[in-house]
Amino acid sequence: MSALPIAYADIPYLVNSIPHNSLFMVISGSHSWGLDRPDSDIDVRGIYGWDMQTALSLHPGRDTYENHDAVDLQMYELKKALGMLLNANGNVIEMLHNPMIVHTSHVGEQLRCLAEQCITKRLAKYYLGYADGQRKRAMQNRGGKALIYTYREIYSGLMVMLTGKIVFNFHELRDEVEKRWYASEVLPWALEHRDGQVPLETMQKFNAEWAILSALLAYERDVSTLPDREPDGFLAECDKVLFDYRMASLEWS
Numbered sequence: 001m002s003a004l005p006i007a008y009a010d011i012p013y014l015v016n017s018i019p020h021n022s023l024f025m026v027i028s029g030s031h032s033w034g035l036d037r038p039d040s041d042i043d044v045r046g047i048y049g050w051d052m053q054t055a056l057s058l059h060p061g062r063d064t065y066e067n068h069d070a071v072d073l074q075m076y077e078l079k080k081a082l083g084m085l086l087n088a089n090g091n092v093i094e095m096l097h098n099p100m101i102v103h104t105s106h107v108g109e110q111l112r113c114l115a116e117q118c119i120t121k122r123l124a125k126y127y128l129g130y131a132d133g134q135r136k137r138a139m140q141n142r143g144g145k146a147l148i149y150t151y152r153e154i155y156s157g158l159m160v161m162l163t164g165k166i167v168f169n170f171h172e173l174r175d176e177v178e179k180r181w182y183a184s185e186v187l188p189w190a191l192e193h194r195d196g197q198v199p200l201e202t203m204q205k206f207n208a209e210w211a212i213l214s215a216l217l218a219y220e221r222d223v224s225t226l227p228d229r230e231p232d233g234f235l236a237e238c239d240k241v242l243f244d245y246r247m248a249s250l251e252w253s
Contacts, residue, residue: 024108127157
């Protein structure tokens with residue numbers, strides 16, 4: 001497992017800091033991509049589970065838990081996370097493939113197995129949409145950082161469509177993309193100017209590259225050997241994980 005940017009002694013506190021049962025946690029964001037700096041926030045994402053009584057109550061509460069004290073923590077309730085898997089949400093799929101695991105459980109490992117079945121052509125839509133969102137942020141003077149994340153998303157989409165693998169380290173990902181497809185002229189500038197505004201000329205060059213990269217992603221999706229979607233029975237597998245967890249919670253709630 002990759003080195004974690006938090007002390008191992010702090011992990012039990014982090015796991016127990018949420019008011020429900022923690023099932024899975026990973027380090028995400030810049031630390032998982034190899035893009036962190038000394039002042040980078042520590043982002044933790046994960047999944048928790050309600051017990052049966054809470055799940056069946058009229059007001060169980062929000063199905064997303066957030067805390068921004070020591071780290072930037074965001075957790076999804078189990079049912080919501082499974083629904084996101086069913087909708088080919090790359091955010092959750094990447095989370096469950098992330099090697100920087102802070103905490104896992106039996107259910108967490110079941111979810112990781114389910115996520116392996118979610119590497120399909122449907123992910124191309126997620127990566128293209130997320131990259132486009134980052135592109136628009138860059139256009140609104142969010143600076144080089146948003147450009148880097150745009151490249152990160154569309155590069156990830158290209159590699160997933162070709163190889164079926166999610167490459168987390170951005171520098172390794174960049175090397176693979178430049179060897180196989182395209183070497184950006186704008187990305188080196190963005191890496192050197194993460195916090196600066198994007199000059200008009202640079203943005204124009206980026207828009208030209210965006211057109212090339214988005215067309216490449218569409219092409220790789222069309223010729224990919226990945227399945228179009230999850231296998232038959234995937235919904236039933238997700239239902240079983242949820243049902244078994246809720247039933248098991250009756251024994252300890």
